[in-house]
Structure formats: structure tokens, C-alpha cells
Amino acid sequence: MNATNPAPGKHVVATDFDGGEGILVDLNTKKYYQLNETAMLVWRGLESGKSTHEIAVDITSNYEVELDRATLSVERIVDNFQTYKLLSAE
């Protein structure tokens, strides 16, 4: 695990729903976020300590998508998590 990997905040609870989708709740703000399948994959990847690159590689093995595009997608999703203060740097 890379020491600079973003990690899910301890104030956030994730739950799976409807196959691969999920819901996040920020316990500090009481805000809820609905995640699509890809965003949930990213969240679960971060939970298990993976880097954005590793998560992107995982995505390419599950979906027909090039690594460059998967990486961009993962970074965009992680940026969103950061914007909403759902992550804590570890």
C-alpha cells in the first residue's frame, strides 16, 4: 500500500445496494451519496488500500476499457470523493 493513497474517511459508511451500486453516508454532515457501479468499485478499492492505478487495472480486467481511460475515470471519481470530503489521506 502506498502511504499517500487516499483512504475512505472513518466518518463515512458505505453499503452495497442493487448488485454493484451503493450508498455512502457522511455521518458528520448526514448527507447521502448514491454511487454507480464504477464509483462503488473505486470506493471498495480505496477501502482495501489500493492505489488509483491498481483500481484502474482492476476495472480493465472486469470491463472492456483501456487502462488510460479507466485511470482517468478513477481519478475523476476520487476527485469527487475529495470534493465532498469523503476521504482522509493516510
Place this chain on the structure above:
Amino acid sequence: MALNTISRGWLPVDAVVVEGRPGLWWMDMSGVSLAEPFFQQTVDRAKAENNRGELFTEFDVLLQLEKLLDSVSPTGFIFHSSRCGSTLLANACRAIDGSIVLSEANGIDKLVARFVTDAPEGSVKESLYSVFLRGVVHALGQRRIGNERHLFVKFAACSFAQIHRIRRIWPHVPCVFLYRDPIETIVSNLVEVPPWLIDKDRRILASIIGATPAAVAGMQLEELCARTIGGLYSLAQRVANDKCLLLNYNQLSLPIISNVLSFFNVNPSAEEMKSIERMIGLYSKEVSATRPFVADSESKEQTASKLVREMAAKWASEAYRQLEQKRLERS
């Protein structure tokens, strides 16, 4: 911190709104068996017994508890069109060793109602309420003794209208839909009017019968009841499949109840079947379980008013006929 307080034994006894915040009302139900025919009767008993702890939380607690509580997954769901033997079936499930029966628990049915009042199809809130519903069933189905193996949920009659959303959460849980002759059902509901038929929030019934809340408010109870059960019959006719068993009140007997339990993948012992046999001879909704059951189909047919017959014929009889046809085709 609410999560620390809600240790094993606390149950969400109601879905409420406190100071504008929607959430759950919890009660310390440690040591309280869910023995009564209805969940609320158990809650009332527990409240009367002594000063139990109570607490309000917002819904997010459910998501945290899902990861903490050891719970039983649902074994079977009981749906019904009101006054048609569903309480007897729930009581029969309760006779099974290691079973938890949640009979019309407010926390469950009020969350189901929110699909209608607060969560348009496809909205984020629809997903949220689905997760909360799963969470409240998980919390109510927690192992409080340790030997619990089966979890049966009997929903309120109107909740059946949300079967598609409930199935989306639990696609593999078998369910049974109980129903009864429309005239008998309407007469029973008029003799003792249930809260759902006079609910001031008319949106639930409006969604079932396909009318506006204002139109519902102006309807006589005979028409409203007939249209509601007609709507539930039609829906049952559409959704019945290998995972959804149809059961008419007039079929209820020990062998049929045994079949339903088998359908739920439960095999009762001889002793449990004896308990169920005793239940069949008793009025199912009474807490004391001492009042003998008296068959009343004939008297209900005889006492039905002209208006009841008209409304049943106009709004429910054809749907009932089709439902019966489907049940017979499938048997």
C-alpha cells in the same frame, strides 16, 4: 452516541419524524419475546411492563448496525389483502422453534409507505429508502437470544402495492399473498374499520387505486375498500410466480399451512404442527389466544349491504375471479 447505546436487544419500534428529522424510534426490548400476533402489541406490553429505554436516531444508524448486528436473513414474506387469515399464518410461523415473526411492524410498513410519499421511481431517495428498509429488517431480525434461525415478515396490507421495490431488495425471498372473497373482506373491514382505510394521508390508497388523494377523501368506505382490495388482487394476479404463492382464505387448513411452511423451506416438527393445529381453532388476533375461532364467511355474506355488493361487483369481483383462476391454474 446513539450507536453505543443501541446494543443488542434494542429494536426500531417505529419510523417517526422528530423536530423535522425523519428517523427511527428505538426501544430496549431486551428479554421481550415477540409473542403477540402484532408487533405493536408486543411493544405496548413492553412499555407497560417497566420503564424501558427509548431513543430517537436518524436512519444512518441502520447502515452502521448492518455491519455490527448478527441477524437472521428473511425466510419468508407474508402479504395480504386484509382480513383474510394472514395473522393466523404469521402465528403459525411463530410456532416454529427459532423463529422471529415481525407482524406489521411500524418501522417496516412506514418505510414502505415512504416509497409512495417521498421517493419517486428511479430517484436517489428510492435507493435510500430501500437501504433503510433492508436495514430496519436487519435490525429487527437481530439474534437477541442466539438460537434464531428463521425470520418471517408479515407486511401491512397496503405494503403489497410496493412488492416490486421489496422484491428488488430481497429477490430470492419467497412470499405468499393471502386474500379472501371481496364481499367478506369489505364487510369485515366495515365492522371494524382498520387505520389504513381511514388514514388521513390519502396518498397511499390513492396510489393503489389510481385516483387522486382528493378523490379518495371523498369516497365512501365501501368504495374505497372495494377499490383497494381490487387493486391488490390485480397486482397479485400479475406478480404471482414460483417465488410468490397465492393462498385463498377458504383454503386455510393444517395441511395447507404446512405446505406454505415448506414453500418457505421450513419443515415443522410434529410438536410444532400440533401447536399450529391448536392455533387454527382460536381467534388469531387476540393477545390472550383463548377466544375460539368461529367461521363467519356465511354471516358476512348475509349481512353485506346493497352498497357493499355493488362496490364489490364494480371494483373487486372481476379481479378476484382472475386471481382465483390464476391460483387454480398454478395449483
